[in-house]
Amino acid sequence: MSIFLTAIIVVTAFLALYWVFYGQRKHNEMMNPKRKTELKAVLFDLDGVIVDSLDLWFGIFNRVRKDFKLKQISKQEFTKNVWGGSVDADVKRYYNNMDPGKLEKIYKSHIMSYANKSKLMPDAKRVLKKIKDKKIKIGLATNNFKNAVNAILKFHKIDNYFDAVVTGNDIEKAKPFPDSILKLCEKLKIMPDEAIYVGDTKNDYKAGKSAGCFVVGLNTQGDLIISELKDIQELI
Numbered sequence: 554m555s556i557f558l559t560a561i562i563v564v565t566a567f568l569a570l571y572w573v574f575y576g577q578r579k580h581n582e583m584m585n586p587k588r589k590t591e592l593k594a595v596l597f598d599l600d601g602v603i604v605d606s607l608d609l610w611f612g613i614f615n616r617v618r619k620d621f622k623l624k625q626i627s628k629q630e631f632t633k634n635v636w637g638g639s640v641d642a643d644v645k646r647y648y649n650n651m652d653p654g655k656l657e658k659i660y661k662s663h664i665m666s667y668a669n670k671s672k673l674m675p676d677a678k679r680v681l682k683k684i685k686d687k688k689i690k691i692g693l694a695t696n697n698f699k700n701a702v703n704a705i706l707k708f709h710k711i712d713n714y715f716d717a718v719v720t721g722n723d724i725e726k727a728k729p730f731p732d733s734i735l736k737l738c739e740k741l742k743i744m745p746d747e748a749i750y751v752g753d754t755k756n757d758y759k760a761g762k763s764a765g766c767f768v769v770g771l772n773t774q775g776d777l778i779i780s781e782l783k784d785i786q787e788l789i
Contacts, residue, residue, distance in 0.1 A: 593747040594716075595684050595789065596737055596761075598728075599695035600637070601753035602771055602782065603681075604705055605672040607636065613663040614643075617656075621648070637754030639696050639727035661698050668704040673711070676783040681714040683786055690741050694733040694750070694760075696721040717741050729756040731764035738764070751785060 600606045614635060615625045626635075626647075634646060640653045640660065648656055684691055691714055695702060699720040706712035717740035724732040738745050745765035752761060753771040761768035768775045769785060779785060 590744070590747050592689060592749065592789065593743045594690035594692055594738075594741050594749075595785070596692040596694055596734060596748050596750040596766065598637075598750075598752040598754075598757050599693055599697055599702060599705070602751055603674055603677050603693070603711070604709070605674050606705075607632070609667055609671055610636070610664075613660065613667065616663065617659055618647070620659075623647070637696070637728070637752075637756045639721065641727070657698070661701065664698065664701040665704060668701055669708050671705050671708070673709045674782050676781065677709075678711060680782055680785055681711060684789055685714055687789055689789060690716045690743065692716060692737045692741050692748070693718040694728075694737045695719070696727040696733070696756075698722055729759035729763075731760045734760055734764035734766060738766075749785075749788060751782075 597603055600610065611628055611631050614631060618625055635643060640657045644651050644653050644656055681691060693702070693706075693715050695718075697705075697720060699722040702718065702720050703712070706715070706718075717737055719733045719737045719740065721727050721733075724730075724736055726732045728734075734750060735745065738748060741748075746767070748766050749769055750757070750761035750764070750766040751769045751771060752758060752775075753773050755774055758768050758770055758774040762776075767777075769788070770776075770778045771782060772778070772780060777788075
């Protein structure tokens, strides 16, 4: 056997042992971070986490722009600057500082008409059921509108999974401010550090961290980043 082949075998064996004794342990620690407090609740954002509504909201946004004879924006720009934001942010950036209340009414009229066209994220029901079965509280903190949120949850028959819901209509400052998450924790009678917050935007991360939660980012910034919603099951 050549020295070169022997070296390859030795290195391969070393890497295998490294994974068994160190790599696997580090992987498990990442997926199950040590907590100083007992996990009492898992909190979720709605759009992009529980419900796949990106295309729906993108269509509504550009339809409203068209009604006001404004230039359409690309999906890339929408995802970067609008998705996960608030009405106040939209009017400042895209609607010439119109009255936020007026834009909210327009958004509401459209989303209520399209609520039944939203799609449930893969594994959403399964994840919610597993959390419920473990007697862990479930909360929802979203910038979406109360009537639309209620309609979407009932349409997908998942409203019974949530112990408390806070919408954009329930607080003064929407995400990235922590108000909705703090109010949600108050309704659930828990402390923020006793909860995991799952979001899919930087605004979710900012809000969750400001509130004091451990933040799980679904394909976005977070204390832990996951690629699929089902991965959250490793933490519970």
